[in-house]
Amino acid sequence: MSTQDWGNTLGNLFGAVGQIGSVYNALNYADKTADLGANMQTQLNTMGQQAADDSAFQGYGVTSSLGSSSIAPDGSMDLGVGQNQYHQNMATTYGDASMNMMGQAQQDPYAAQQQLYDQMMAIQNPVLNQQQAQQQAREYAMGRSGIRGSAYGGTAEDAAMARARTRASNEAAFASRQQAMAEQMQAGKLAQAFGQMGLDAEKISYLPMAQQAALLQLAGADADRAQTGQLTGQGYKTQLGLAGAEANLRAQNIANQTRASLYDSILDNMGGSQNASGGGMSGIMGLLSSIVG
Amino acid sequence: MPKQLMQMSIPAPGSQGLNSEMSPFNSSTEFAIRADNAVVDRVGRLASREAFSNFINNMDFVEPSYDVVRMCRLETESVNRTAIRSEWGMASWGATEWSGRSVDEKIADDMTFGLMGVGYQAVKGRAEWNQAEWNVDEWNGTLETAQRPNVMQAPEVSPAAVVEYDRYIGFKIEGNQIITIPEISPKNGIANAQLVPFKDSIYVFSKGEEVMVYDGTTAEPLSAKPNYLPPQDDNEVFAEKIDGDVACAAYGRLWVSGVNDDYQTIYYSDLLVPEQWYDGKAVMTDEQNTAGIIDVAEYWPNGGDKIQGIAAHNGFLIVFGRYSILIYSGAQGDPAGEQGLKLEDAISDVGLVNQDAMCNIGSDHLFVDSLGVRSLGRVIQEKSTPLAEPSMNVATVIRELIDQQRDSVRMFHMPSRNLAVCLFPETRESYVFQLGQPSATGGLRATRWTDCDFYDGVTVRTSLKDLSLLAGRDNRGVLRYHGYSQPRPYKFSYESSVLNASGNLMQTIIPKSMSFSFLSKQSDNITAKWGFGSDMQYGRNVRPRKDTTSSMDRFYTSTVNLNGTGEMLRVGFDVDVNGNSTSMQQISINTMTGRTIV
Numbered sequence: 001m002s003t004q005d006w007g008n009t010l011g012n013l014f015g016a017v018g019q020i021g022s023v024y025n026a027l028n029y030a031d032k033t034a035d036l037g038a039n040m041q042t043q044l045n046t047m048g049q050q051a052a053d054d055s056a057f058q059g060y061g062v063t064s065s066l067g068s069s070s071i072a073p074d075g076s077m078d079l080g081v082g083q084n085q086y087h088q089n090m091a092t093t094y095g096d097a098s099m100n101m102m103g104q105a106q107q108d109p110y111a112a113q114q115q116l117y118d119q120m121m122a123i124q125n126p127v128l129n130q131q132q133a134q135q136q137a138r139e140y141a142m143g144r145s146g147i148r149g150s151a152y153g154g155t156a157e158d159a160a161m162a163r164a165r166t167r168a169s170n171e172a173a174f175a176s177r178q179q180a181m182a183e184q185m186q187a188g189k190l191a192q193a194f195g196q197m198g199l200d201a202e203k204i205s206y207l208p209m210a211q212q213a214a215l216l217q218l219a220g221a222d223a224d225r226a227q228t229g230q231l232t233g234q235g236y237k238t239q240l241g242l243a244g245a246e247a248n249l250r251a252q253n254i255a256n257q258t259r260a261s262l263y264d265s266i267l268d269n270m271g272g273s274q275n276a277s278g279g280g281m282s283g284i285m286g287l288l289s290s291i292v293g
Numbered sequence: 294m295p296k297q298l299m300q301m302s303i304p305a306p307g308s309q310g311l312n313s314e315m316s317p318f319n320s321s322t323e324f325a326i327r328a329d330n331a332v333v334d335r336v337g338r339l340a341s342r343e344a345f346s347n348f349i350n351n352m353d354f355v356e357p358s359y360d361v362v363r364m365c366r367l368e369t370e371s372v373n374r375t376a377i378r379s380e381w382g383m384a385s386w387g388a389t390e391w392s393g394r395s396v397d398e399k400i401a402d403d404m405t406f407g408l409m410g411v412g413y414q415a416v417k418g419r420a421e422w423n424q425a426e427w428n429v430d431e432w433n434g435t436l437e438t439a440q441r442p443n444v445m446q447a448p449e450v451s452p453a454a455v456v457e458y459d460r461y462i463g464f465k466i467e468g469n470q471i472i473t474i475p476e477i478s479p480k481n482g483i484a485n486a487q488l489v490p491f492k493d494s495i496y497v498f499s500k501g502e503e504v505m506v507y508d509g510t511t512a513e514p515l516s517a518k519p520n521y522l523p524p525q526d527d528n529e530v531f532a533e534k535i536d537g538d539v540a541c542a543a544y545g546r547l548w549v550s551g552v553n554d555d556y557q558t559i560y561y562s563d564l565l566v567p568e569q570w571y572d573g574k575a576v577m578t579d580e581q582n583t584a585g586i587i588d589v590a591e592y593w594p595n596g597g598d599k600i601q602g603i604a605a606h607n608g609f610l611i612v613f614g615r616y617s618i619l620i621y622s623g624a625q626g627d628p629a630g631e632q633g634l635k636l637e638d639a640i641s642d643v644g645l646v647n648q649d650a651m652c653n654i655g656s657d658h659l660f661v662d663s664l665g666v667r668s669l670g671r672v673i674q675e676k677s678t679p680l681a682e683p684s685m686n687v688a689t690v691i692r693e694l695i696d697q698q699r700d701s702v703r704m705f706h707m708p709s710r711n712l713a714v715c716l717f718p719e720t721r722e723s724y725v726f727q728l729g730q731p732s733a734t735g736g737l738r739a740t741r742w743t744d745c746d747f748y749d750g751v752t753v754r755t756s757l758k759d760l761s762l763l764a765g766r767d768n769r770g771v772l773r774y775h776g777y778s779q780p781r782p783y784k785f786s787y788e789s790s791v792l793n794a795s796g797n798l799m800q801t802i803i804p805k806s807m808s809f810s811f812l813s814k815q816s817d818n819i820t821a822k823w824g825f826g827s828d829m830q831y832g833r834n835v836r837p838r839k840d841t842t843s844s845m846d847r848f849y850t851s852t853v854n855l856n857g858t859g860e861m862l863r864v865g866f867d868v869d870v871n872g873n874s875t876s877m878q879q880i881s882i883n884t885m886t887g888r889t890i891v
Binding site for chain 1: 526563571572573577583584585587591621627631635639
């Protein structure tokens, strides 16, 4: 073998070793880039999670002299204040009164009438009984107590007394009917009034809650603004993180390409290049081939 | 030396009627100890009563024995009847004498209705007649037959026969005949029954039986009337039938007690509608019904009593009890109305012995109490128990009779004679009260009638005159108080009280003669009687006129010689009345005074 052969051989050897070293580095750098990409994905996931976490609804609350209200991150709301107890009690009282009055208003009119009638007759009966006793005494004194006429059932005086009693009874019945109706109507009105008052009290009892809700609603705008700021910050943060990651990726990629190019150049320089006819080599190998040669 | 003859006169002897209550030694000669079958005539003389003459006994059927026990009249319906001549007051008369009426012309009568008791005369043994031994003369000529040695039967006991009724039958007089009404056959008649004329009908009440109504042609129960309404209310019918026996028609209504045997209650009918009674229903059958019920139980002044009779007088409704009387005013309108019945008075210890023992005399209402005949007018006026009484002149004797016959004593009025008759049917005697001017004592002038063969009396108006009819006994039918002829002659008797000629009772009197001045057609039927004390043991016929009888009443004075001597001279006479009346004008006695009793 000739030096030239040797030289060619060495040059080829070196060229092959150089090529092997370059491939090795290229693979190494590719792995590093892949690792970088995976690492970036992980970091970006982490950043996304961070952003998601940071941009999540944190809930909010408001505190007033009525109480403290809050909306939990899960959306549940704690108003922190209930119905006004006083007015609720009022409402209950009015409600009871209304029901009571309504009960009276719904009472059987004949029963109410009978009650009133009995009361009226209880007032009138002693007088009527007295008058009847006097009439019967007069009748007896006149010798007429044993007389019964067809037209009267007894005497005319008996009939007159019976008429008086009937009239009193009728008047009592009529008055009791009127009174019962009036009382029922009055009870109905009272029931309505009490009911309305109860309703009003009930409404009023909810006023603290409404006011607190209103405050909460007002606080919601502030929360929205805070949320917006938070979301904006998160946007910036993620955008910057993403830009950083991209810049890093590009830098790594450039570095890797630079290294790869460098290695490629070095390797080209050590092993020369073989022409297409397989002749001459350049570089170290060419040098060495030229020395040995 | 003979004493001077003294003459005593008794003008109008007995003109004041009987008096059993005065002292026989200090009495007026105008009062009589006996005045049998007498009346006080129109000029105040004691005169013979009229006869209980036969009138109508022609019946439409034959009954073994009957008594007419009740009679009444219905004025609204007249019937024609042929008047017999004697009814016209003449035995013989021409057609022109009676305002053109012909002999056969008929007269119009009110309808006369009655009840007769029909049966058989009692067959009684001697002991029952209180005659262990009796003879023919004692029984008015009848004979004890061999077939009935110990038994008196109908023909034999005529003067005191008693018919035991097996039924009662209604009847009416039509023409000259008694027409029976078999549909009316109550269980009661002699007592516990009443005939009440009302509106156009007769209502026959009998205890425990429904009232029957007879309108002149038809007899039917009241409940058969189409508009009959029993007393009722919504709870009950008080009485399906009106079956009381104490009744009265007054003030346009029927008033009845004894319904359901309740004598504390009076049911009164609707005004002029006797078929309708108390309607206490809430919805009345007739809204104009004003009938009703009166319970008097609370008003008896003695605490309790029983309704014996109901009467109307002077605008009052009188409710008689046995021991008390309730007087109601205001019965004229609606009794239950405000101006209706009012108890004006409740009188105690005066009552009514039975429902037939009263009569209204127009100006007064007389009734029989256990103490005698009472006057309601006086009671009302004095508003208290009457102190005076119409029968006060005969109180002692009449009380005894009332006590013996309190369930059967009756009273009726003879308006055409102005008499009130208190009849004692069991002894067939009456005390007769002359209405009008009372006697000097204040009591009504009273006489006594015997042989009273009747149970009842009613005055019937005819186109000629009033007829005083009597409910005859012993198959005599309807009698008439008229004339002076009876089947059996009767005695007009008078006895004076003690005549005290000298003014000294303890001195004997020697009657010498007695003259009678009397008015009669007849003069041979007078027997002078005299005696001393209670025993009128002397009697002698008065010498008649030569013309024993005349065609018209004439005054005549006849003298009879007397004998005997004694204290407490009393005089009298008997007149056998057998067709002519006798009025005693005056009795004069010639006496001499005898020794003074020491």
